[in-house]
Amino acid sequence: MMTPEIWVVIAAVLLGLAAVSGGLEMAVLRGRWEAVVLASRVAALAALIVALVAAAIVHGQWSAADPRQAMLGLVAAMLAIHLLLAWRLGAGTAGPLMDLAAIVLSLVSAFVVGAGSSGFICVQLPALYQAQWILLSVGGGSLLVAACAGLMLLLRKGLLSRDWDLALPGWSPLYGLLAQATVLALAALGSGLVIGFWWAWRTRGTLGTDSAREVWMAVAWLITAMSLLAWQLDTRRSRWAAALVLVAATAVLIGLLLPVDLPAAGI
Amino acid sequence: MAEETERASRFEPLSALWRVLAAPQTLLILAGLLALALAASSVIPQMPASYASDPQAWLAMQAGVWAQAGDIFHLLGIFNIAGSFWFRAFLALAGLCLFVRMGDSLELAWRVTRREPWTRASLAAWGPHPPRVQLSLPTPLEGAMERLGTFLARQGYATRTVSDLPVPAVVAIRRGLVLWTRPLAYGSLLLALVSLTVASAWGWQGESWHPREGERHAIGPDETYSVRLDSFGVVLDGGEQPSEYASTVTWLEGDTVVRQGMVGAGQASAYAGITLRQLGYVPVVRMRGWDGDDQPLMLETEGDVLSMTGEAEIRFDSAADAPLVLVPNEDLFLMLSFEQDCEGRGQALQVRRIGEGIDDGEVLGILHESGSVAVDGLRFELDLAFTPILRVDYHPAAGLALIGVGLFLIALVVGWLIAPRLLWIAAAEGQEHPSLVWVMALPGAGAQSWLSHLVKLFREALHDDA
Numbered sequence: 131m132m133t134p135e136i137w138v139v140i141a142a143v144l145l146g147l148a149a150v151s152g153g154l155e156m157a158v159l160r161g162r163w164e165a166v167v168l169a170s171r172v173a174a175l176a177a178l179i180v181a182l183v184a185a186a187i188v189h190g191q192w193s194a195a196d197p198r199q200a201m202l203g204l205v206a207a208m209l210a211i212h213l214l215l216a217w218r219l220g221a222g223t224a225g226p227l228m229d230l231a232a233i234v235l236s237l238v239s240a241f242v243v244g245a246g247s248s249g250f251i252c253v254q255l256p257a258l259y260q261a262q263w264i265l266l267s268v269g270g271g272s273l274l275v276a277a278c279a280g281l282m283l284l285l286r287k288g289l290l291s292r293d294w295d296l297a298l299p300g301w302s303p304l305y306g307l308l309a310q311a312t313v314l315a316l317a318a319l320g321s322g323l324v325i326g327f328w329w330a331w332r333t334r335g336t337l338g339t340d341s342a343r344e345v346w347m348a349v350a351w352l353i354t355a356m357s358l359l360a361w362q363l364d365t366r367r368s369r370w371a372a373a374l375v376l377v378a379a380t381a382v383l384i385g386l387l388l389p390v391d392l393p394a395a396g397i
Numbered sequence: 398m399a400e401e402t403e404r405a406s407r408f409e410p411l412s413a414l415w416r417v418l419a420a421p422q423t424l425l426i427l428a429g430l431l432a433l434a435l436a437a438s439s440v441i442p443q444m445p446a447s448y449a450s451d452p453q454a455w456l457a458m459q460a461g462v463w464a465q466a467g468d469i470f471h472l473l474g475i476f477n478i479a480g481s482f483w484f485r486a487f488l489a490l491a492g493l494c495l496f497v498r499m500g501d502s503l504e505l506a507w508r509v510t511r512r513e514p515w516t517r518a519s520l521a522a523w524g525p526h527p528p529r530v531q532l533s534l535p536t537p538l539e540g541a542m543e544r545l546g547t548f549l550a551r552q553g554y555a556t557r558t559v560s561d562l563p564v565p566a567v568v569a570i571r572r573g574l575v576l577w578t579r580p581l582a583y584g585s586l587l588l589a590l591v592s593l594t595v596a597s598a599w600g601w602q603g604e605s606w607h608p609r610e611g612e613r614h615a616i617g618p619d620e621t622y623s624v625r626l627d628s629f630g631v632v633l634d635g636g637e638q639p640s641e642y643a644s645t646v647t648w649l650e651g652d653t654v655v656r657q658g659m660v661g662a663g664q665a666s667a668y669a670g671i672t673l674r675q676l677g678y679v680p681v682v683r684m685r686g687w688d689g690d691d692q693p694l695m696l697e698t699e700g701d702v703l704s705m706t707g708e709a710e711i712r713f714d715s716a717a718d719a720p721l722v723l724v725p726n727e728d729l730f731l732m733l734s735f736e737q738d739c740e741g742r743g744q745a746l747q748v749r750r751i752g753e754g755i756d757d758g759e760v761l762g763i764l765h766e767s768g769s770v771a772v773d774g775l776r777f778e779l780d781l782a783f784t785p786i787l788r789v790d791y792h793p794a795a796g797l798a799l800i801g802v803g804l805f806l807i808a809l810v811v812g813w814l815i816a817p818r819l820l821w822i823a824a825a826e827g828q829e830h831p832s833l834v835w836v837m838a839l840p841g842a843g844a845q846s847w848l849s850h851l852v853k854l855f856r857e858a859l860h861d862d863a
Binding site for chain 2: 178200281306316317320326331332333335336338342349352353359361363364365367368381
């Protein structure tokens with residue numbers, strides 16, 4: 131079986147193809163670019179899932195405590211949620227920005243986080259802890275989708291003013307994607323945090339967590355709630371919502387890259 | 398008339414306060430401050446609860462800027478952010494905002510459910526600048542409103558007339574019952590906040606202790622109750638594999654047994670609101686040593702003022718502890734540590750000889766049960782046993798906090814999946830077109846998106862009719 135790094139490179143190449151095809155589609159060149167984008171993203175998602183399995187085999191088990199697996203899981207969740215929201219639920223698509231962000235994050239997970247990860251952690255993690263981090267990854271992935279939609283919204287105005295005759299994603303579908311991904315992120319991150327608090331309460335009788343990773347996820351949840359609340363502002367509501375979602379996505383990435391403190395998590 | 402104007406312009410402090418607390422900006426700022434405080438608490442060292450009675454001892458251990466301005470930071474609550482006065486003030490203000498928003502959304506949901514008449518005052522929920530789309534229609538005003546009404550009825554909307562506006566206006570409602578998820582969401586977050594306040598204000602947490610079998614430990618502020626450890630051991634998972642370690646305990650009031658129970662990982666025993674938990678377990682090692690002539694060796698352990706001949710008991714403070722044992726006559730240092738065994742045989746005791754530094758030296762043996770190790774003709778026997786780490790706490794209403802957050806998430810997901818729709822539609826005669834119609838949605842996530850989609854469908858319907 132090939133190493134996780136090779137699968138990540140394959141996924142990055144496929145995502146690159148999706149980004150280029152998406153760019154050509156925006157440049158209004160003739161061709162079935164939308165089908166190429168969709169096929170490339172689905173194939174990249176499959177390659178990332180194989181990379182995740184390969185990373186779990188190298189590590190000895192599937193573990194949310196392994197930073198590389200956590201990052202790979204986050205990128206896979208991001209792609210899956212984008213596919214689900216954009217094609218199944220009829221929300222918009224964040225365009226090539228989404229693919230570029232996925233390329234950067236997957237390469238970071240394979241070559242930067244991978245090189246620095248501590249390797250073998252043989253502690254059998256409780257199912258609840260794993261479930262918590264699956265939900266937090268889904269929430270983080272949704273936040274990254276929302277952040278890409280927000281970034282596209284912020285860039286869109288500048289690109290339109292340049293008179294390049296681009297077929298950019300419409301603002302209404304982008305608003306839809308931003309809003310749906312934000313609500314999904316709030317629900318998934320919140321569920322993960324509730325499980326974490328429940329676990330801390332059952333094992334240690336504490337009302338909070340001492341784990342810096344979980345604290346940053348709680349920070350991300352609060353900022354996501356702010357983004358949702360920003361839609362109720364009287365003016366510049368979408369700009370505020372987009373900017374806050376970008377900050378929340380940054381908090382998720384900081385949280386995931388922090389070292390794992392299993393005793394602090396009650397393990 | 399003058400009296401009416403005076404009444405209208407009179408400043409009402411309570412109404413102003415309500416408006417400030419109901420404004421999304423207020424909750425946004427508070428949530429931002431709470432997020433900043435939480436992020437800061439993961440960067441700035443936080444004082445453990447065990448140092449609450451002697452903060453100066455903890456401050457003396459700090460270095461750098463935390464030591465230089467330690468007293469000021471301590472006074473400002475920087476080293477105990479979650480317990481600081483300003484953090485609690487933010488939480489209290491956030492609670493007030495949630496209460497006010499719950500009140501407003503409750504009023505809206507009640508109006509929709511009871512089908513109460515809509516007036517100019519009841520349209521305040523839309524705010525001064527709601528998401529809106531303007532339509533210019535080629536038909537006269539009355540006909541335009543009728544066509545829009547027919548279209549909305551086909552889309553599942555029920556329409557109500559707004560009575561006291563100078564222009565024709567209606568409110569269109571679809572899935573109005575789901576509007577109850579809004580007060581439920583705000584109310585459940587408020588419940589969580591109040592429960593957390595009650596739990597932290599009236600709750601307490603005892604010190605952890607490592608009892609041997611048969612030992613009793615008085616608990617609680619007034620020591621009314623005590624807990625006795627009856628046994629501690631491995632719980633098998635049905636086969637031969639150990640699944641976890643658990644303790645059987647007895648609760649006593651005086652000398653009267655009031656309850657018996659088992660505590661393990663994630664399994665607590667509660668009596669009279671007090672909860673007993675097993676935080677983990679640590680090894681207790683009884684060690685004996687002999688030299689080459691079978692003469693007992695003098696062993697000295699950390700914390701012992703006097704050396705003991707022949708036998709020493711080494712207690713671990715925590716699973717991460719690594720106590721040292723000195724064999725004075727042989728100038729030999731041994732370090733014991735509790736290591737994770739990655740081959741599926743649970744945890745093991747590692748005995749290491751310490752060399753020049755604490756990190757170099759050689760591993761003399763890894764023991765999964767009692768056994769012996771040898772070095773330089775010396776022999777050591779180690780009896781390995783485990784004791785649980787127990788702790789009691791009392792946190793009234795803490796469970797309600799979790800229920801509150803859980804209810805909030807349910808309300809959020811239901812409100813997302815079955816999104817309620819509320820539209821305010823106003824019309825007027827136009828200059829270039831016979832009629833102008835404004836369709837306005839309640840401000841919220843994605844409102845502009847679905848509103849545009851709805852208007853697009855209406856335009857398509859008009860086109861089809863034409």
